[in-house]
Amino acid sequence: MPYIRLYSQPLSLPSKRSIAQKLISITERTFHLRPEECGKINVQFLPPASRDLRDLDESRLESNETADVLVEVSDRYLTPEKITAFVEASAPMLTSSVLTTESRRFARMLGLEAETCLQIAFEFKVSGAAYRNADGWSGDVMPERKAA
Numbered sequence: 001m002p003y004i005r006l007y008s009q010p011l012s013l014p015s016k017r018s019i020a021q022k023l024i025s026i027t028e029r030t031f032h033l034r035p036e037e038c039g040k041i042n043v044q045f046l047p048p049a050s051r052d053l054r055d056l057d058e059s060r061l062e063s064n065e066t067a068d069v070l071v072e073v074s075d076r077y078l079t080p081e082k083i084t085a086f087v088e089a090s091a092p093m094l095t096s097s098v099l100t101t102e103s104r105r106f107a108r109m110l111g112l113e114a115e116t117c118l119q120i121a122f123e124f125k126v127s128g129a130a131y132r133n134a135d136g137w138s139g140d141v142m143p144e145r146k147a148a
Contacts, residue, residue, distance in 0.1 A: 001040040002027050003127065007048050007070040008098060016045050019097050023090060030085035031075065067121035069098055074127040083124050091120055 004023055011019070020043040028038050048070070071094070073086065095118045 001037060001042070001075070002031060002033075003042045003044075003074040005044045005046055005072040005074075006094075007046050007072070008068065010047065011045065011098070015097065019043075019094070020045075022093050022097065026086060026089045026093065030089055031077075031082050067119045069094055069118065069120045070123065071120065072123040072125065074125045076126065076128045078124055078126050083122075087122055094118070094120055 004027065006019070006023070023043050024038075024041045027033070027041050033041075071090065073083075075082075098118055
């Protein structure tokens with residue numbers, strides 16, 4: 001099942017609920033989930049400091065560190081089509097949802113210049129990938145190894 005982690009500055013609880021509902025809806029639509037799978041999507045909100053950067057290569061590390069929001073999506077059956085559809089649907093929603101947080105609304109009320117641009121980075125990981133050995137065998141479960 002899809003698992004989504006959103007790393008951003010603190011958001012209010014109502015904002016988190018709204019964003020989570022929208023991300024779940026986008027995931028259902030773009031990943032073409034069956035009805036019984038729709039209730040199993042997980043969305044987790046984390047502060048940027050909690051991001052474990054040890055598993056990223058240097059080229060991705062640089063762009064992800066400068067992003068205002070990092071969305072990490074894990075699923076067993078990711079395809080380029082699903083990834084493209086998810087990014088195209090979620091980026092505008094995240095931009096409008098995160099930019100309208102309380103602190104930015106307060107800044108606008110005071111006549112201060114609010115941020116108009118938000119950098120969003122996406123990270124996609126295949127979770128529970130099929131095992132493939134040197135003989136080309138692939139399957140959902142790693143085969144048992146027996147001593148010869």
